[in-house]
Amino acid sequence: MNQPNQPNQPFQKSIFSKKEGEQTSDADKAATLPHKQTTNTSSKSENAYKDLKKKLHTKLLAELDTSKVNNDDVKTNEKVKNQIVNLIETLLTEEGVPLGLSDRKKLIEELIDDILGLGPIEPLLRDTAVNDILVNGPKKVYVERKGVLEKTDIIFDDETHLMRVIGRIVSNVGRRVDESSPMVDARLQDGSRVNAIVLPLSIDGAALSIRKFSEKKFILDDLIKFGAMTENMCEMLKLCVLCRLNIIVSGGTGSGKTTFLNALSRYIPNHERVVTIEDAAELQLQRDHVVRLETRPPNLEGKGEISQRDLVKNALRMRPERIILGEIRSGEALDLLQAMNTGHDGSMGTLHANTARDAFSRLETMCLMSGIELPQRAIREQIASAVNLICQLNRFSDGSRRVTQIAEVTGMENGIITTQDIFIFEQKGVDENGKVKGIFKPAGIRPVFSKKIEAMGYKLPPAMFNPT
Ligand SMILES: Nc1ncnc2c1ncn2[C@@H]1O[C@H](COP(=O)(O)OP(=O)(O)OP(=O)(O)O)[C@@H](O)[C@H]1O
Ligand SMILES: [Mg+2]
Numbered sequence: 001m002n003q004p005n006q007p008n009q010p011f012q013k014s015i016f017s018k019k020e021g022e023q024t025s026d027a028d029k030a031a032t033l034p035h036k037q038t039t040n041t042s043s044k045s046e047n048a049y050k051d052l053k054k055k056l057h058t059k060l061l062a063e064l065d066t067s068k069v070n071n072d073d074v075k076t077n078e079k080v081k082n083q084i085v086n087l088i089e090t091l092l093t094e095e096g097v098p099l100g101l102s103d104r105k106k107l108i109e110e111l112i113d114d115i116l117g118l119g120p121i122e123p124l125l126r127d128t129a130v131n132d133i134l135v136n137g138p139k140k141v142y143v144e145r146k147g148v149l150e151k152t153d154i155i156f157d158d159e160t161h162l163m164r165v166i167g168r169i170v171s172n173v174g175r176r177v178d179e180s181s182p183m184v185d186a187r188l189q190d191g192s193r194v195n196a197i198v199l200p201l202s203i204d205g206a207a208l209s210i211r212k213f214s215e216k217k218f219i220l221d222d223l224i225k226f227g228a229m230t231e232n233m234c235e236m237l238k239l240c241v242l243c244r245l246n247i248i249v250s251g252g253t254g255s256g257k258t259t260f261l262n263a264l265s266r267y268i269p270n271h272e273r274v275v276t277i278e279d280a281a282e283l284q285l286q287r288d289h290v291v292r293l294e295t296r297p298p299n300l301e302g303k304g305e306i307s308q309r310d311l312v313k314n315a316l317r318m319r320p321e322r323i324i325l326g327e328i329r330s331g332e333a334l335d336l337l338q339a340m341n342t343g344h345d346g347s348m349g350t351l352h353a354n355t356a357r358d359a360f361s362r363l364e365t366m367c368l369m370s371g372i373e374l375p376q377r378a379i380r381e382q383i384a385s386a387v388n389l390i391c392q393l394n395r396f397s398d399g400s401r402r403v404t405q406i407a408e409v410t411g412m413e414n415g416i417i418t419t420q421d422i423f424i425f426e427q428k429g430v431d432e433n434g435k436v437k438g439i440f441k442p443a444g445i446r447p448v449f450s451k452k453i454e455a456m457g458y459k460l461p462p463a464m465f466n467p468t
Helices: 026-032 040-063 066-070 078-095 101-116 119-126 159-172 220-225 231-242 257-265 308-316 332-341 356-368 376-386 450-455
Strands: 130-136 141-145 148-151 183-187 193-197 207-211 247-251 274-278 290-294 322-325 348-352 389-395 401-413 416-430 436-442
Touching: 040 078, 040 101, 078 101, 101 119, 119 130, 119 141, 119 159, 119 207, 159 183, 159 193, 159 207, 220 231, 220 257, 231 257, 231 401, 231 416, 231 436, 247 257, 247 356, 257 348, 257 389, 274 308, 290 308, 308 322, 308 332, 322 332, 332 356, 332 376, 348 356, 356 376, 356 389, 356 416, 376 401, 376 416
Parallel strands: 247 348, 247 389, 274 290, 274 322, 322 348
Antiparallel strands: 130 141, 130 207, 141 148, 183 193, 193 207, 389 401, 401 416, 416 436
8 A cells, every 4th residue: 555645635525424505414414423332224325434444444454564653652642643635635536436525534533542542432531621531341431520420422432432432441551351350450641540340240231431531730729719618627637637637538439529528738838758658659748859650550360469458558658747548448447547656647548338327337347457457446446546537528419529528536425536516518409490509517625636736826717616
């Protein structure tokens, strides 16, 4: 295929398009958009389009230096992109298939996305309004926009197409996905978090979940603007971080825990040394002096795993002033509590729980997962003396996220950890547009930790705790 490029034939009638002046039916529209769901009437032209695309794709791969294609720099390299466009044009001419301008443009875009990017979901990755991309098998792609999940009309050609895209993602981080290794965590070049789980574990086809990396680093003031908390809560939280309270951020999936933790970290004084530990590095701590550690999964022989526990233990040898655990999932909970109790105050971590009370049960269970046999009472004592503050986050039906409870741990009574609320969010139904209504209420008490804050020369403004 070393022929020179043939000129485009833009005025040729497309086999996929209507005659000029003819009305375009919905089915035709769908036929020109091969990633979209179509009706039966359009399936013939859709298949023809698919076949052509497949043929060109195979030819393109054969023509291109694939090692170059796997290089992510290629994505931004306009020169390579132009070369591929020229190659597609030449192949199209060779095929001699009449193709209208819009189909030609669409086909080129899709092939470029397939060759250089992540195929049909590439436009979603470019769409800054999309937070999450959730693929349930080749024919169902959902996104989360402004906190609300919606189904898109994007589809993959088939399971093989989806697997090719997943394969590209995971091979970029030196991993593979197949029947023998059917679950994998990975990251896109831009830092987006990816999980893929494939057949036979995912019964109806491979499932791909992408939490997109947010370019925008939210600060606590942004969260006030979003209505996630009040200024009073924010002022108190800033002092709590500055004055080295140990903080647990609790919430359900996608409730904003990582965003909140990032925003809190801004108030850690710059001279302090922070070590972060995560399964998939997501935290973007807004500071200079930080060492980021990430776990390593076991290799194909099941060896070489480095767990969060290993990393917490290692972190303690790195002279950290604070340790931040992106997500406490298991036995590392005990190591974190011990670290909090032994001079690394100001440490923080997030965990999945639906209420602050649940968060304690989760912590307790996770401590037991460490394999160190401790009586329940001893674990509770560790929790009670280590944790100062629990911030509970919730995601509401309208997609909004809020800090729904800030509680401080006050001690132990009769073997039970005692807490007192400092702020709570009281929901007052929803308005006519389905938006959640409610108020943030200070409990009106002076927290026990205010002594620590005062000892460090700061003061919580008393007005902050006036009940409204
Ligand atoms: N207060 C907020 N208001 C609106 N959007 C928010 C808010 N906090 C976070 N988000 C957005 O919600 C999405 C999920 O946030 P984040 O990753 O922080 O949640 P998470 O609780 O850590 O999720 P996971 O449980 O999956 O780790 C992100 O796209 C983020 O930008
Ligand atoms: Mg998170």
